[in-house]
Amino acid sequence: MRTTMLQSIRSSLHKSSSSSPLRRSYSSQSAPERKVAILGAAGGIGQPLSLLMKLNPLVSSLSLYDIAGTPGVAADVSHINTRSEVVGYMGEENLGKALEGADVVIIPAGVPRKPGMTRDDLFNINAGIVKGLCTAIAKYCPHALVNMISNPVNSTVPIASEVFKKAGTYDPKRLFGVTTLDVVRAKTFYAGKAKVPVADVNVPVVGGHAGITILPLFSQATPQANNLSDEEIVALTKRTQDGGTEVVEAKAGKGSATLSMAYAGAIFADACLKGLNGVPDVVECSFVQSNVTKLPFFASKVRLGKNGVEEILGLGSLNDYEKQGLEALLPELESSIEKGIKFANQS
Numbered sequence: 561m562r563t564t565m566l567q568s569i570r571s572s573l574h575k576s577s578s579s580s581p582l583r584r585s586y587s588s589q590s591a592p593e594r595k596v597a598i599l600g601a602a603g604g605i606g607q608p609l610s611l612l613m614k615l616n617p618l619v620s621s622l623s624l625y626d627i628a629g630t631p632g633v634a635a636d637v638s639h640i641n642t643r644s645e646v647v648g649y650m651g652e653e654n655l656g657k658a659l660e661g662a663d664v665v666i667i668p669a670g671v672p673r674k675p676g677m678t679r680d681d682l683f684n685i686n687a688g689i690v691k692g693l694c695t696a697i698a699k700y701c702p703h704a705l706v707n708m709i710s711n712p713v714n715s716t717v718p719i720a721s722e723v724f725k726k727a728g729t730y731d732p733k734r735l736f737g738v739t740t741l742d743v744v745r746a747k748t749f750y751a752g753k754a755k756v757p758v759a760d761v762n763v764p765v766v767g768g769h770a771g772i773t774i775l776p777l778f779s780q781a782t783p784q785a786n787n788l789s790d791e792e793i794v795a796l797t798k799r800t801q802d803g804g805t806e807v808v809e810a811k812a813g814k815g816s817a818t819l820s821m822a823y824a825g826a827i828f829a830d831a832c833l834k835g836l837n838g839v840p841d842v843v844e845c846s847f848v849q850s851n852v853t854k855l856p857f858f859a860s861k862v863r864l865g866k867n868g869v870e871e872i873l874g875l876g877s878l879n880d881y882e883k884q885g886l887e888a889l890l891p892e893l894e895s896s897i898e899k900g901i902k903f904a905n906q907s
């Protein structure tokens with residue numbers, strides 16, 4: 561029973577756009593040494609994400625950093641009999657050690673929403689946290705792939721890019737806003753409505769990670785469902801855009817999505833590791849520096865490789881409803897990006 565459950569979690573983490581025999585044998589037999597650092601590891605997302613990364617056989621060293629609570633989380637997770645060595649680091653004086661040699665840094669550090677708040681309401685606290693952490697990344701592991709989870713992602717990713725530019729370490733191929741939870745939600749909600757097996761579903765989600773900037777492209781969903789009305793597609797779109805708020809309200813003041821986010825973060829980090837390891841055809845949606853629209857950052861499908869972003873895939877063909885959604889999201893996304901850039905340069 562125990563083995564079966566572990567196997568199924570692992571196989572879910574390892575399932576991706578291509579499941580060739582080459583990939584299966586590669587990941588299980590000859591995975592190189594990889595260090596993953598989680599910043600904010602003792603938090604609501606950080607703890608289950610630490611667990612999921614401990615289950616990932618592509619990780620050889622797991623570095624858990626937070627301002628408090630990491631010794632306990634690290635001791636706990638380290639007893640799990642999987643490949644990675646786990647070390648917990650607590651306090652700013654230990655941040656450098658936590659980051660040194662990291663291949664992938666995942667950042668879920670910062671405050672979450674309460675009911676009635678927007679993600680942008682988190683800016684005042686989280687912008688400073690992200691800026692500090694990215695300054696340390698530039699110093700201690702400038703070549704790591706950075707997976708930004710902290711909200712507002714539409715602004716924290718631009719903040720990170722400016723910090724790295726100032727430090728002279730910016731490589732746009734290595735900076736990612738994690739929007740995987742939007743994809744996870746779109747898949748779940750679509751499968752439920754279209755009555756198709758959820759494991760077979762793919763839905764690209766583009767734009768950004770807040771409200772209307774989250775644009776699921778159900779016209780490109782597979783398997784294609786012909787049984788959904790326009791009204792149902794509108795409702796699915798809105799539910800995907802409001803998925804975070806749905807959880808915030810249900811948690812009634814006790815935070816935002818943590819478990820589903822940890823799952824989504826683990827999927828995205830796994831994709832980054834596979835890309836680094838040379839696994840072909842690893843494609844995930846992510847908020848990255850982009851030429852897909854007139855905006856400097858945009859989420860779309862991205863092919864991951866040995867240097868991070870290998871190729872930014874276009875939007876594909878959009879129907880009229882999606883084209884309207886795209887036009888509508890650009891001003892809000894632009895101002896969130898500008899806010900992040902301005903913050904990084906003035907403070």
Ligand SMILES: NC(=O)c1ccc[n+]([C@@H]2O[C@H](COP(=O)([O-])OP(=O)(O)OC[C@H]3O[C@@H](n4cnc5c(N)ncnc54)[C@H](O)[C@@H]3O)[C@@H](O)[C@H]2O)c1
Nearest residue numbers: 600602603604605626627668669670671672709710711821
């Ligand atoms: N991208 C997404 O899809 C997505 C989804 C869910 C949540 N989030 C965001 O993730 C963030 C974390 O959410 P949570 O529920 O885990 O919050 P949480 O409060 O439970 O945990 C945050 C952790 O960050 C730590 N922290 C604070 N300042 C730090 C610093 N300077 N260095 C290192 N760690 C620090 C805290 O000690 C805490 O353990 C929030 O900003 C939330 O909005 C993003």
Ligand SMILES: O=C(O)C[C@H](O)C(=O)O
Nearest residue numbers: 673711803804805816817
């Ligand atoms: O909604 C939030 O505040 C957290 C996160 O961005 C989410 O989408 O669940």
